Amino acid sequence: MLTRLKTGTRKPNPRYALISFSQDLDREPHNFREANQSHSWRSAMNVEFQALQKASTWDLVPPSQATHILPCKWVYRIKRKSDGSLERFKARLVANGFLQKEGINYTETFCPVVKHVTIRIVLSLVVSQDWPIRQLDVQNAFLHGHLTEEVYMRQPKGFEDPSRPHHVCRLRKSLYGLKQAPRAWFHQFSEFLLQHGFVGSQADHSLFIYNSHGVYILLLIYVDDILITGNQSNKVQSLITSLSKAFAMKDLGPLSYFLGIEVTRMPTGLHLSQNKYTCDLLIRAHLQDSKPCATPVASGSQLSVMDGIPLSDPHEYRSVVGALQYLTVTRPDITYAVNQVCQHMHQPTTVHWIAVKRILRYLKGSSTDGLFFAQGNTTLVAYSDSDYAGNPDTRRSTGGFCMFLGPNLVSWSSKKQRTVARSSTESEYRQMAITATEIVWVQQLLLELSVSQHSPPVLWCDNISSIALASNPVFHSRTKHVAIDYHYVRELVIARALNVRYVSTTHQLADIFTKGLSFARFTFLKSKLIRSPLLSLREDDRRHNNSLRDTTDTTS
Known part of the structure; x- marks a missing residue:
C-alpha cells in the first residue's frame, strides 16, 4: 500500500479538517504557521492587532543602517477558568527584549508585584472588617505606558502593511517583552492613583492606600491584576468606574480566582486553595493516577548531593520543582519539603526525583487544602x-x-x-x-x-x-x-x-x-x-447550628 508517509507527504489532509476545533482546545500552537491554520487563533491575533492599532502603539518609519531593530513574535495561550473550562484564546505580540542594548533603547527596569504576605494581610483585614473585595484585569496593560527611549521593531508577522512592507515600527507605547515595559506601565498607573488622593506604601510599593473623610480604600497591583477593597462599596465602585475610563479594565466582580489561587468566601471566613494548579501539575508530571502519600517528606529524611545517580535530563526536575515553589503560596505544609529539593536544582539525582514524586503524591491526596x-x-x-x-x-x-x-x-x-x-x-x-x-x-x-x-x-x-x-x-x-x-x-x-x-x-x-x-x-x-474546604464548611454548619440552638434556648 502506498501511504502518504511513504511518499513523503506531511501536509495535513483537508478532509480531516473537522477535528481542528478539538485540537484548538487541547493544544497551544508553537509558531505563527500553526496558528494561522486555525480560525480561532487568527481571530485572537486580529483582536490583539486591532488593540495595538487603537492604542497607537507605533508609527511606521523607513529603516536606517544605524537603527537597532528588534524582532517580534506571537505568543499563544489558552485561558481557562478555575474549573478548567475554556475562557478564551489569547494571542500576544511580544518584542524580543533580550536583544535590547542598555543605554541605547532602555535604561532602567523593574517589575512591580505585590508581596504575597501583603495580599494575605489585606485578606485577613477584609474578613475581620467584613469588607467587599473586587478584582480587576487590565487589558493590554503594558500598552498604557509611554516610552521615553527610541525603540524600533519589525512589523508583526501576518500583519505587514502591503504598501510599506519594508518599513519598521517606531514604538510610542511600551510593548510586552521590552525590558522597560513594566516600569513604564507602573509609572503611568501610579501617577493616576497619586493624582486621585492615594498614597503609596513604603513597606510594599505595589500597595496604594486612600484614607480621607472616613473613606478607606486599599488597592493592590500585581503587574496587570488588581485587587480593590474598602469600607464603602459605593466609593469602591466609583474608583472602578474612574479606572475603567482611564485604562482598558475588565471588572471580574468579587474575588474568586486570582493568580491561580481559588478564593471561596464563606459565612465564617475566606478559604484559599490552588486545586486547579495542583491538578495541572500532577498531569504535567504524569502522576494524576498515583497513590496518595500521608506526608510530603519522610521522618528524619535529609537529602545529600551524593545520593543517587545524576539525571541525564534535569529539565523535568527543574520545571516541576519551580512549579512547586509557587504552590507554597497557599500550602505552608510543603514548604520544608520544597526547600529541600530546591537545593539540588544544579545537579539533581534519582533520589532527589523520588523526593519530588513523594511531594506530588502527597498533593494528590490533599489538593483542596489551603489557607483559611x-x-x-x-x-x-x-x-x-x-x-x-x-x-x-x-x-x-x-x-x-x-x-x-x-x-x-x-x-x-x-x-x-x-x-x-x-x-x-x-x-x-x-x-x-x-x-x-x-x-x-x-x-x-x-x-x-x-x-x-x-x-x-x-x-x-x-x-x-x-x-x-x-x-x-x-x-x-x-x-x-x-x-x-x-x-x-x-x-x-x-x-x-x-x-x-x-x-x-x-x-x-x-x-x-x-x-x-x-x-x-x-x-x-x-x-x-491550614485546613480543607470540607472542614471549613463543617465549621460553618456547626456555628450555624449553635446559633439556632442559642436562639431556641433564649425563646424558651
Whole structure:
C-alpha cells in the first residue's frame, strides 16, 4: 500500500479538517504557521492587532543602517477558568527584549508585584472588617505606558502593511517583552492613583492606600491584576468606574480566582486553595493516577548531593520543582519539603526525583487544602525554630518561622542559614533575628494600614538559652561572632517592641518548617496552619447550628 508517509507527504489532509476545533482546545500552537491554520487563533491575533492599532502603539518609519531593530513574535495561550473550562484564546505580540542594548533603547527596569504576605494581610483585614473585595484585569496593560527611549521593531508577522512592507515600527507605547515595559506601565498607573488622593506604601510599593473623610480604600497591583477593597462599596465602585475610563479594565466582580489561587468566601471566613494548579501539575508530571502519600517528606529524611545517580535530563526536575515553589503560596505544609529539593536544582539525582514524586503524591491526596482566614483580633504572634546542623553536606542549620495576625497565618519561611552555627543556641538565635526582621516589616505595613497593635508582638521559641541571651543585658564573649543579631534582637526587647517567650517543643508550630516529621506530629502541626474546604464548611454548619440552638434556648 502506498501511504502518504511513504511518499513523503506531511501536509495535513483537508478532509480531516473537522477535528481542528478539538485540537484548538487541547493544544497551544508553537509558531505563527500553526496558528494561522486555525480560525480561532487568527481571530485572537486580529483582536490583539486591532488593540495595538487603537492604542497607537507605533508609527511606521523607513529603516536606517544605524537603527537597532528588534524582532517580534506571537505568543499563544489558552485561558481557562478555575474549573478548567475554556475562557478564551489569547494571542500576544511580544518584542524580543533580550536583544535590547542598555543605554541605547532602555535604561532602567523593574517589575512591580505585590508581596504575597501583603495580599494575605489585606485578606485577613477584609474578613475581620467584613469588607467587599473586587478584582480587576487590565487589558493590554503594558500598552498604557509611554516610552521615553527610541525603540524600533519589525512589523508583526501576518500583519505587514502591503504598501510599506519594508518599513519598521517606531514604538510610542511600551510593548510586552521590552525590558522597560513594566516600569513604564507602573509609572503611568501610579501617577493616576497619586493624582486621585492615594498614597503609596513604603513597606510594599505595589500597595496604594486612600484614607480621607472616613473613606478607606486599599488597592493592590500585581503587574496587570488588581485587587480593590474598602469600607464603602459605593466609593469602591466609583474608583472602578474612574479606572475603567482611564485604562482598558475588565471588572471580574468579587474575588474568586486570582493568580491561580481559588478564593471561596464563606459565612465564617475566606478559604484559599490552588486545586486547579495542583491538578495541572500532577498531569504535567504524569502522576494524576498515583497513590496518595500521608506526608510530603519522610521522618528524619535529609537529602545529600551524593545520593543517587545524576539525571541525564534535569529539565523535568527543574520545571516541576519551580512549579512547586509557587504552590507554597497557599500550602505552608510543603514548604520544608520544597526547600529541600530546591537545593539540588544544579545537579539533581534519582533520589532527589523520588523526593519530588513523594511531594506530588502527597498533593494528590490533599489538593483542596489551603489557607483559611477567619474573623479575629489583630494581635501579632510568631514562632521561630531551627534544626541544628541539619544539612548533611555543609552542616548548616535549617531555620523556619511562621507568623499569625490574630487567628490567620500570613507569613512563613523555611530556609537554610547562610553560615554554619557552632551551637544549637547560636542557630536558634540567628533564626530569632530573621523572624524579628519579618515582624518589624509587618508592623510597618500594619501601621500604614491603620491597624493598631495594643501589645507588642510575641515571639515564641523553644530554646531556653536563646531566650536568656535575648533578655540578658550582659554581653558574653562566646557571642561576639553573632554581635549583629544579638544587638538587633536585644534592642527590640529593651524597647519593648518584641516579647520573647518560651514554648515547649510539643507546641512549637515552626517545627514543621525545619525537619521531616512523623505522620502524627505532621498532622497535628498541619491542622494548626491550614485546613480543607470540607472542614471549613463543617465549621460553618456547626456555628450555624449553635446559633439556632442559642436562639431556641433564649425563646424558651
